[in-house]
Amino acid sequence: MSDYRVLPGPEHFLPPAAASMGISLPNPGEAHINGVITSEDKAYEEAARQFLMAKVPTIFPGPLVLWAWNEKAAKKATAVRHLFNTLKECVQPGQKPMLIPMPDYRPKYPKINPEVEINPNHPNLTIWHNKIDCCMFIGVHCHQANLSLKIIRGGTSCYTIAMCAQAGHEDAMLSFRDASVEKIMKLADTVKRLKGTVQPRLSAKNGASN
Amino acid sequence: MSKERIQISEALYDIMPSDYQDLVKSATYGKEDRGWKDIGTSKELIEQHSLCAGCPESMAFRYILASLPNPEDTVMVGSTGCTSLVFPMVAVHNIHSLFGNQNAIASGLKRALSVRFPGRVKDVVVLAGDGATVDIGLDMTLQAWFRQEKFTTICFDNELYANTGGQESGLMQKGFVAKMAPVGKLFDKVRLPEIARESGCHYVVNCTVSKPSLVEKVIRNAVHIAREIGPTYLQLYTPCILEIGKNSMEGLQEMRDSEKPAERFAYKEYVSEPAKQLLAELAAKDKERKAAAKQLAAQAQAN
Numbered sequence: 001m002s003d004y005r006v007l008p009g010p011e012h013f014l015p016p017a018a019a020s021m022g023i024s025l026p027n028p029g030e031a032h033i034n035g036v037i038t039s040e041d042k043a044y045e046e047a048a049r050q051f052l053m054a055k056v057p058t059i060f061p062g063p064l065v066l067w068a069w070n071e072k073a074a075k076k077a078t079a080v081r082h083l084f085n086t087l088k089e090c091v092q093p094g095q096k097p098m099l100i101p102m103p104d105y106r107p108k109y110p111k112i113n114p115e116v117e118i119n120p121n122h123p124n125l126t127i128w129h130n131k132i133d134c135c136m137f138i139g140v141h142c143h144q145a146n147l148s149l150k151i152i153r154g155g156t157s158c159y160t161i162a163m164c165a166q167a168g169h170e171d172a173m174l175s176f177r178d179a180s181v182e183k184i185m186k187l188a189d190t191v192k193r194l195k196g197t198v199q200p201r202l203s204a205k206n207g208a209s210n
Numbered sequence: 211m212s213k214e215r216i217q218i219s220e221a222l223y224d225i226m227p228s229d230y231q232d233l234v235k236s237a238t239y240g241k242e243d244r245g246w247k248d249i250g251t252s253k254e255l256i257e258q259h260s261l262c263a264g265c266p267e268s269m270a271f272r273y274i275l276a277s278l279p280n281p282e283d284t285v286m287v288g289s290t291g292c293t294s295l296v297f298p299m300v301a302v303h304n305i306h307s308l309f310g311n312q313n314a315i316a317s318g319l320k321r322a323l324s325v326r327f328p329g330r331v332k333d334v335v336v337l338a339g340d341g342a343t344v345d346i347g348l349d350m351t352l353q354a355w356f357r358q359e360k361f362t363t364i365c366f367d368n369e370l371y372a373n374t375g376g377q378e379s380g381l382m383q384k385g386f387v388a389k390m391a392p393v394g395k396l397f398d399k400v401r402l403p404e405i406a407r408e409s410g411c412h413y414v415v416n417c418t419v420s421k422p423s424l425v426e427k428v429i430r431n432a433v434h435i436a437r438e439i440g441p442t443y444l445q446l447y448t449p450c451i452l453e454i455g456k457n458s459m460e461g462l463q464e465m466r467d468s469e470k471p472a473e474r475f476a477y478k479e480y481v482s483e484p485a486k487q488l489l490a491e492l493a494a495k496d497k498e499r500k501a502a503a504k505q506l507a508a509q510a511q512a513n
Contacts, residue, residue, distance in 0.1 A: 066218060067216070069217075081222060101225050103226060111258065
């Protein structure tokens with residue numbers, strides 16, 4: 001097993017792909033935390049803890065859930081909204097949960113409004129602008145998610161979570177696989193259950209640093 | 211993605227940036243009669259662009275995007291140049307290819323789309339500058355035409371390499387002196403419209419973009435002919451006002467001056483016999499459709 005750990009950055013300008021450092025993807029029913037394969041239950045707890053600790057916990061829904069291209073996508077979108085609403089109910093004063101969309105993958109050169117959207121080609125701009133210190137990707141095509149996760153790890157200190165509908169992401173600090181409505185709802189339930197048990201990082205001057 | 215699939219998930223509608231909401235609410239995807247007259251009354255498929263103030267290329271982009279007959283099922287292929295600064299803001303699927311490789315990419319794409327979506331009309335439109343079309347990519351441009359690939363090639367001809375400072379291009383006029391071509395062009399402007407005709411293009415037009423209605427007509431013709439018969443080519447003059455020493459307000463006049471009868475962008479059109487027949491059929495169908503719509507409207511008024 002590799003000694004490499006997928007940790008919050010800033011790692012450096014071109015962080016290695018975690019896969020190239022020996023990190024492997026979880027099998028069905030598993031997840032990974034920092035590159036170490038673990039049970040899904042442990043990952044729910046850790047993801048909920050990270051959300052509740054963060055000053056600006058943020059969900060980044062991607063095109064696969066933002067656009068109602070089939071019934072399942074619309075249901076997942078409803079679950080994402082439920083997770084966000086739960087997060088808002090469970091945080092303490094001073095914490096600021098956000099829900100920022102990645103509507104498509106256009107680089108939007110030269111102008112993107114980082115306050116209202118994120119794109120995979122320079123996700124660090126949205127992270128820096130909103131001082132996001134924990135984020136979760138959901139509904140982003142895998143190749144674009146990997147690109148974003150690496151850029152974020154390279155240039156920011158943001159903790160990244162991937163709620164992946166396929167095989168998971170080595171480049172996230174925590175990754176689920178085979179995401180479904182049930183899994184999103186279970187994460188929301190875990191956040192609710194851990195409400196009040198986690199001390200938020202409110203003393204930090206800013207969220208993510210660069 | 212078809213028009214029916216361009217819907218935002220209700221649960222996340224409020225967080226979508228307003229330009230996406232507008233695209234779903236009031237863009238002209240799926241509208242049969244879409245055209246340049248929709249500009250100003252509906253959401254355009256270009257949100258903003260990074261071209262210079264007054265750049266005729268930006269006018270061309272707006273007219274073309276307003277005129278594509280089937281934008282929700284169109285893929286555009288771009289290349290290196292000023293156009294590649296605009297594509298990131300365009301709400302039509304698009305691919306950025308290697309410099310000059312655009313017609314090769316479009317060939318593969320068109321074939322793949324025909325296999326993947328056999329029952330659906332999928333248009334492919336190449337849009338590249340003169341450097342990509344005529345100099346660096348001439349091989350790919352011509353080979354696509356020789357093979358009778360069914361897509362439209364549009365060349366934004368500004369007669370030099372504009373965004374790298376003004377180097378000489380094959381489409382530059384003879385004797386022209388540019389910032390990075392101080393000796394002056396020693397040979398004639400390459401006659402690509404004629405080469406296109408001889409290479410098998412079924413519809414070839416050489417014009418400026420000074421008249422939006424004309425741009426609309428040639429775009430619709432080119433896309434329809436490419437869809438049914440074979441390759442089509444449009445060479446549109448989009449002068450680089452910076453590189454030819456003009457001001458922002460002078461782009462339109464420059465195009466008007468260049469389209470006078472004896473000038474190099476005087477309107478020239480070639481239509482092959484099968485293409486003529488297709489255009490006649492389309493015009494007849496259009497007339498029939500409009501007459502039926504008029505009759506329906508009259509009936510509705512009478513009731």
